Amino acid sequence: MATLKDISRKMGLSVTQVSRALNGYSDVNEETRRRVMEVAKSMKYQPNLTARKLVSGRSGMVGFVMTRYPRLSSDGFLLEMVAGLSSQFSSRGMQFVLHIAQEGDEVIDVYQKLIDGGALDGFVIVEPADEDVRIGYLTERDVPFVVHGRTSAAPNYPFFDIDNHGVAYRATAHLVKQGHTHIALINGLEHYSFARDRLAGYRAALSETGLPFQPDLVRHGRMEEALGLVSTVQLLSEGGRRPSAFVCGNVLIAKGVYKAAEALGLSIPRDVSIIAHDDVLPDISLPVFRPELTVTRSALSESWSPLADFLAGAIEGKPLEDLQRVAEVEFVEGDSVGSVPG
Amino acid sequence: MATLKDISRKMGLSVTQVSRALNGYSDVNEETRRRVMEVAKSMKYQPNLTARKLVSGRSGMVGFVMTRYPRLSSDGFLLEMVAGLSSQFSSRGMQFVLHIAQEGDEVIDVYQKLIDGGALDGFVIVEPADEDVRIGYLTERDVPFVVHGRTSAAPNYPFFDIDNHGVAYRATAHLVKQGHTHIALINGLEHYSFARDRLAGYRAALSETGLPFQPDLVRHGRMEEALGLVSTVQLLSEGGRRPSAFVCGNVLIAKGVYKAAEALGLSIPRDVSIIAHDDVLPDISLPVFRPELTVTRSALSESWSPLADFLAGAIEGKPLEDLQRVAEVEFVEGDSVGSVPG
DNA sequence: CTATTTATCCGAAACGTTTCGGATAGTGAA
């Protein structure tokens, strides 16, 4: 591989000047720069990243720590994310390193090791919990990171999140407008921030319209079809306050609700109304809904680019206000919402 | 972060000696080494990988290039592999970097860029094709790599493969022994080496027992349930030589065959016999077989460790013979094989 | 007692880059 020295020798220039020419500094003659560029190309010069890192103190690598778990190999979200982030970072000249924590490793220890090794410049964190230890640790050590989601309305770290409060608020409000008074919320696991935000949005919509919050109409769990199915059957079988509408955390849950409704002989939207949040996962095995599902929609795939931008920015030391964004969600009406039955 | 210089200053030793003490060289007093170790630990010394790389010329990073494709996010094999390799490499102190090729990128260009950047020491290649361009390119440029699979019986590069010839041979021979004479092979896509090897094993078993090779009993395709289903329906519907037994490339295909058999009102193993190869993917959504499927079995998860070993060895310049292995497969009898129907 | 070996140690160079602090020569202004 050709080095700066090779070029400088060949052209009778100093290494300094060649370096500055290539890096676009202003104190180099345009004619000189042109020639340097030309020679560099002809010699197939590629800057040695390692050397560059040594002096800049940065490795150009960012990391993501993943804990091994049983469902791993069937988790479409994860692969989608890894692929998305990886390509975003590499198009920015950075490397995205996926680190799988060994079984039994303490998560924080993994971060510590990676940081101390000096190989990573920053981290991406997804699915933050309400009191997230990773965020605490990285903040304390002053290591750059970006979060997909957020643990409070206005956190003091870079993040990209969707308006989860709005997701549940709009869905709930829409149902209320149709006259529904008993609206169930089938939500993600309680300790996730996004689930907390959605619960808050749901409650806000209810209280704004004077409807009571009924805790037994809210379910938390892993956002899979089974959760929707089981929750629906339970909710519709219990005596008394049967919900006439469902707000679902994602389309898998909605699929479960559809199935349960069918099994119980209920028709959508005549007997039950359903709204879900759609992450627009490009998974071919995604369920098909009949009738068309009404959704709040925001493509997960649009978050990788800002996440990469924000982490890169954080590493470069950009001000926090440039590194935070809450994305709006779209409301897409289908045919799964009707007025209250009889 | 503490550096070698910090330690040397504190102890009144030279940087050289500290470095050698830490790296286990013989020309340092055991007592000195002990003290150095102690101080290093107390100062939380972590060697700067970047600096080390600069002089050693290695980055400690190995790469895997993946092309983006539609089914990506639902591909369990891929995530399983990424997770497996990633953890194997990191337990060896190396980083496994996943690189997603942008749509439209020429694969070879991606490798070129990564190599020239000097950031990667070697590559892992999976699912080699018969005339694999990646293998050609890396060989030509003399860049270390390891292949999961192989393009010829005894290739001149490091690889880990299972005995694919044996997989099909044993399954076929087993069926022949039960008296079957019309045995179908539902195989992977034709250009993959493993599919070619399995086809060869299938033919070998047939010819050894004097049975004719009937090309129309062989199907190639993407190894999914749909392939098994469609192939089976076609094969059993055609006039004349209907197969009485099926050798399936993986369990998904076998699932398709089971479904087709059921739909056609055929019973297993009375009417059709089935054998498949089982990669032992720990995917909870894996099909359940009734009756129990007879399989050739070899866990995919056992290949990551040797692959990592071999690539590390290749980078260190170990001799080729230490970097190749063909793993045996296990034959596990279930209840899906019977004798030829009346 | 001298020559050789052995056990420890160290200085300096090297890896390829960026960057700080000038140096030089030419230009225009005072």
Added chain:
DNA sequence: TTCACTATCCGAAACGTTTCGGATAAATAG
């Protein structure tokens, strides 16, 4: 003529390691 300024360039240091080629003193061999 002298001064300040601009445009263009360069030497040297620095980043944190590893490693080559010795250096020193003590121990052993002859």
